[in-house]
Amino acid sequence: MGRVLASITTSVDGYVTGPDAGPDRGLGVGGERLHYWVFGGPWTYENEPTGAPDPVDKSYLDDAMADLGAVICGRNTYDSAGAWGGRNPWPDGPLYVVTHRVEDQPDPDSGFVFVDGFDAALARARESAGDRAINVMGGAATIRQALAGGHVDELGISVAPLVLGGGTRLFEGFTGDLDLERIDVRVSPWATHLRYHVVR
Numbered sequence: 001m002g003r004v005l006a007s008i009t010t011s012v013d014g015y016v017t018g019p020d021a022g023p024d025r026g027l028g029v030g031g032e033r034l035h036y037w038v039f040g041g042p043w044t045y046e047n048e049p050t051g052a053p054d055p056v057d058k059s060y061l062d063d064a065m066a067d068l069g070a071v072i073c074g075r076n077t078y079d080s081a082g083a084w085g086g087r088n089p090w091p092d093g094p095l096y097v098v099t100h101r102v103e104d105q106p107d108p109d110s111g112f113v114f115v116d117g118f119d120a121a122l123a124r125a126r127e128s129a130g131d132r133a134i135n136v137m138g139g140a141a142t143i144r145q146a147l148a149g150g151h152v153d154e155l156g157i158s159v160a161p162l163v164l165g166g167g168t169r170l171f172e173g174f175t176g177d178l179d180l181e182r183i184d185v186r187v188s189p190w191a192t193h194l195r196y197h198v199v200r
């Protein structure tokens with residue numbers, strides 16, 4: 001059975017978006033800074049990113065994407081990303097979208113599969129992935145659900161160097177108690193990438 005990874009970027013104060021996240025502004029007001037590391041420097045929703053990542057950030061991204069067989073996200077993340085223009089951007093497997101509104105299922109050729117409930121999405125993702133890894137890419141509620149259910153083998157937190165002061169908190173309302181063992185840490189000017197094994 002493949003590993004289940006959960007990976008996301010937070011501010012130093014634990015926000016995965018700034019305030020007012022939604023379609024056209026998936027990372028919220030000021031939240032672009034969370035993903036400077038993805039593009040090697042500043043960008044805004046008004047000036048779309050064009051840059052290439054720092055080699056450290058690229059190596060983290062490449063390793064996180066290696067050997068993936070399926071991806072899971074929540075409906076809000078899917079909507080906020082504008083459905084990535086209508087096509088699953090991950091080349092190596094389906095993207096399962098957790099939603100109560102499965103009747104909105106787009107054309108299956110898009111690579112998106114709408115599933116009602118996290119557990120059902122995980123079961124489908126395991127079928128697709130086989131021995132390859134599954135990445136739970138967010139948002140916060142979906143990652144909390146994966147962690148609370150004891151499904152996550154590896155937690156990746158990329159900490160961007162900023163304090164947002166508002167928005168969506170990764171661990172909002174989370175009451176679980178988890179022991180983590182650090183597997184890896186990589187540091188660039190734009191992020192500190194921490195990878196933890198979740199002890200079970």
Ligand SMILES: Nc1c(N[C@@H]2O[C@H](COP(=O)(O)O)[C@@H](O)[C@H]2O)[nH]c(=O)[nH]c1=O
Pocket residue numbers: 073074075076077097098099100101115116117118141142145
């Ligand atoms: N379907 C489902 C969840 N759906 C989640 O609820 C949010 C609102 O989207 P929507 O469901 O489409 O109204 C979104 O984050 C989506 O992923 N959540 C859960 O805990 N369990 C479920 O079974």
